[in-house]
Amino acid sequence: MRIAVAGGTGTVGRHVVERARARGHHVDVLSRSGGVDLATERPLDLNGVDTIIDVTSIETASAVKSKAFFSAVTRKLLSAGQSAGVEHHVLLSIAGIDEAPYGYYSGKLEQERLVTNGSLPWTILRATQFHEFSGQIFTRMKVGPVAMVPFMQSQPVAAVEVADRLVDLAEAGPSRRVPDLAGPRVERMAQLSRRWAAATGEKGKVLEVPLPGGLGQAMRDGTLLARPGSELGTQSFDEWLAHTVQKPT
Numbered sequence: 001m002r003i004a005v006a007g008g009t010g011t012v013g014r015h016v017v018e019r020a021r022a023r024g025h026h027v028d029v030l031s032r033s034g035g036v037d038l039a040t041e042r043p044l045d046l047n048g049v050d051t052i053i054d055v056t057s058i059e060t061a062s063a064v065k066s067k068a069f070f071s072a073v074t075r076k077l078l079s080a081g082q083s084a085g086v087e088h089h090v091l092l093s094i095a096g097i098d099e100a101p102y103g104y105y106s107g108k109l110e111q112e113r114l115v116t117n118g119s120l121p122w123t124i125l126r127a128t129q130f131h132e133f134s135g136q137i138f139t140r141m142k143v144g145p146v147a148m149v150p151f152m153q154s155q156p157v158a159a160v161e162v163a164d165r166l167v168d169l170a171e172a173g174p175s176r177r178v179p180d181l182a183g184p185r186v187e188r189m190a191q192l193s194r195r196w197a198a199a200t201g202e203k204g205k206v207l208e209v210p211l212p213g214g215l216g217q218a219m220r221d222g223t224l225l226a227r228p229g230s231e232l233g234t235q236s237f238d239e240w241l242a243h244t245v246q247k248p249t
Helices: 013-022 063-084 104-116 133-140 159-172 189-200 213-221 237-244
Strands: 002-006 026-030 051-054 088-094 122-127 146-150 205-209
Touching: 002 013, 013 026, 013 159, 051 063, 051 159, 063 088, 063 104, 088 104, 088 159, 104 122, 122 159, 133 146, 133 189, 146 189, 189 205, 189 237
Parallel strands: 002 026, 002 051, 051 088, 088 122, 146 205
Antiparallel strands: none
């Protein structure tokens, strides 16, 4: 099978590329670093591609920017896919976002809407936050010696396990909404960030901060955790730290 991976150099995308190639698939990596900017109007040629796996992302908390980005990328992929006769569009989304349609998540909901109403046969997998999110949020929210991490319940999942599931779904054919994928344990994000900082040697105090509004409430009350019927990954956050993060000497 020939698979185009949109966002193929990102946190989960690089694992999708690796896993798909290991299974014998031909993979086209669609990323800005490879000269393909999916957020522009520049034509996209997907001739010969059988399946698209879309794991694109943008670093923003703005609903306007998120919707603009995911709308542009998704419309481009769907249009190019239809022109090229692509048979399957696989989308990675986020668990619980229909109950927390704010900020970044509003763009992901729009992305889901475009895919489900589009012309290509589709599959959507929702997953919880990746283990890597603990370090990303520590870095983004650090001001001086303090990292202000949101009060958030999370059920982090290994990006490589998400990648394996996405390749499974690509091979299975269009399945529409499939069970969500979450990690094996519910954790507090502040604790995860503290453990990540200790493991990597990052300096700074983690201050747990409750965010205001609907998004903050969703982070605190478990809206973004696994729902009944979800599939659970096996690698815990601490196992991921031990295997992938090395503290500087």
